[in-house]
Amino acid sequence: MTVMTDLRPSGPARPGELLDGRYRLDELIGEGGMGSVWRATDEALGRTVAVKVFWAGATADDDAVRRESEKRLLASLSHPSLVTLFDAQLSTDDRSYLVMEYIDGGTLATRLGRGPITPLDAASLAADLGEALHVVHDTGIVHRDVKPANVLLRPPLTPEHTFRAVLADFGIAYLIDTARVTTPGMAIGTAAYISPEQVRGHAPTPASDIYSLGLVLLEALSGQRAFPQPAPGDAIAARLAASPAVPADWGYGWRSLLTAMTAIDPADRPTALEVSVRGSSLDSEEADVTALVAGVPAIESTDATQVLVTPPTAATAVLSDPPASPVQAGAAPASARRRGRVVAILAGVAGVLVAGVLALVIWNGISAGFVPEPAVSQTSEPVTTDEPAPTATLDPTPVQPTDPGVVDDGGGNDNSGPGNNNGNGNGNGNGNGNGNGGSGNG
Numbered sequence: 001m002t003v004m005t006d007l008r009p010s011g012p013a014r015p016g017e018l019l020d021g022r023y024r025l026d027e028l029i030g031e032g033g034m035g036s037v038w039r040a041t042d043e044a045l046g047r048t049v050a051v052k053v054f055w056a057g058a059t060a061d062d063d064a065v066r067r068e069s070e071k072r073l074l075a076s077l078s079h080p081s082l083v084t085l086f087d088a089q090l091s092t093d094d095r096s097y098l099v100m101e102y103i104d105g106g107t108l109a110t111r112l113g114r115g116p117i118t119p120l121d122a123a124s125l126a127a128d129l130g131e132a133l134h135v136v137h138d139t140g141i142v143h144r145d146v147k148p149a150n151v152l153l154r155p156p157l158t159p160e161h162t163f164r165a166v167l168a169d170f171g172i173a174y175l176i177d178t179a180r181v182t183t184p185g186m187a188i189g190t191a192a193y194i195s196p197e198q199v200r201g202h203a204p205t206p207a208s209d210i211y212s213l214g215l216v217l218l219e220a221l222s223g224q225r226a227f228p229q230p231a232p233g234d235a236i237a238a239r240l241a242a243s244p245a246v247p248a249d250w251g252y253g254w255r256s257l258l259t260a261m262t263a264i265d266p267a268d269r270p271t272a273l274e275v276s277v278r279g280s281s282l283d284s285e286e287a288d289v290t291a292l293v294a295g296v297p298a299i300e301s302t303d304a305t306q307v308l309v310t311p312p313t314a315a316t317a318v319l320s321d322p323p324a325s326p327v328q329a330g331a332a333p334a335s336a337r338r339r340g341r342v343v344a345i346l347a348g349v350a351g352v353l354v355a356g357v358l359a360l361v362i363w364n365g366i367s368a369g370f371v372p373e374p375a376v377s378q379t380s381e382p383v384t385t386d387e388p389a390p391t392a393t394l395d396p397t398p399v400q401p402t403d404p405g406v407v408d409d410g411g412g413n414d415n416s417g418p419g420n421n422n423g424n425g426n427g428n429g430n431g432n433g434n435g436n437g438g439s440g441n442g
Helices: 064-075 108-112 119-138 206-222 232-241 252-261 272-284 286-292 313-317 334-339
Strands: 023-031 035-042 047-054 085-089 097-101 151-154 164-167
Touching: 023 047, 035 097, 064 085, 108 151, 108 206, 119 164, 119 206, 119 272, 206 252, 206 272, 252 272
Parallel strands: none
Antiparallel strands: 023 035, 035 047, 047 097, 085 097, 151 164
């Protein structure tokens, strides 16, 4: 007598379970409010994959046709900074799951557990995820759950970077301009990274993802959540009253970008493509992060710190190129700009040793000092040269730009895995450090 194997298991997923006779669950990577994520083996192709298994009832949907259309749309996405969806089984009675590319580099949440990342890596993060979201939004999809636990880390292509960022978890992605909506008044997302308009129950838009990415970048640079309130309700309420605080000593480039990305009004936020372009610019322009270089004073805003009920009217223009800094207006080389001093050495000839001359440019806040008159020591006869001694000059210091400040903060929950979990996640650390996260797609 032939014994039929039931391929529709009930209850929580378990190690060794075979889904649809093909995907064997090997190791639990993480779990949360929507389901569990597993490292699994595709028995048909003999490769390692990541499988997100939804909890029972997590994928209930009355429109099977639209669900199938959404599944195919997600599978059509292809980009180096997007996790690849291989297969999916979405049903109200069978085991529902997503099969995705397995990335064994850990998550951004794991990495941030060791402290903030460098400005260079943060710029790369903005460029990677901005480009990924541009592809997603251009296809008509809103991710709705951009957070560190849904950012996977690949090995870098170049030695100056620590990782490449990959956006995962489309389990609660939203199709723009469709009838598939959340229950009126219900917000879906993670409390720590949800946008103000989602809190109000409005339909998510691409700008909602930009807000969440802005909070992720703030956390990546500072090592702390923008809204650190321990209670999710408090964290959610905080963002309705004010934009998150962007430290005044981060430099104009970062302040302008993050202030725009986290504006309360979605219309004041940049597009994903603008974020990607700006991130690439920050990657190559060290002047935008001079505030993070030891010994260089921050560009201070002349405006008093303010609590914003609505974002500043200038928020829509903050993505323009920053004004030239005082040292950029002069003729000093880049190395002299970073060190804030000009060094001139006069060499002697004919056996006469001439003392080196050091000209100092003294920084006081943002103003340049003067070059002292060099004193030259000599023996019996003066030394002459064919060329005049070099001198260092600086142009007058331009007026500093003003930049609006923003305040207030809040908190929320983390999650694990490329699937759409709203559960486990790593806390944030303080201090500096680089490196990759732990293993798995969690």
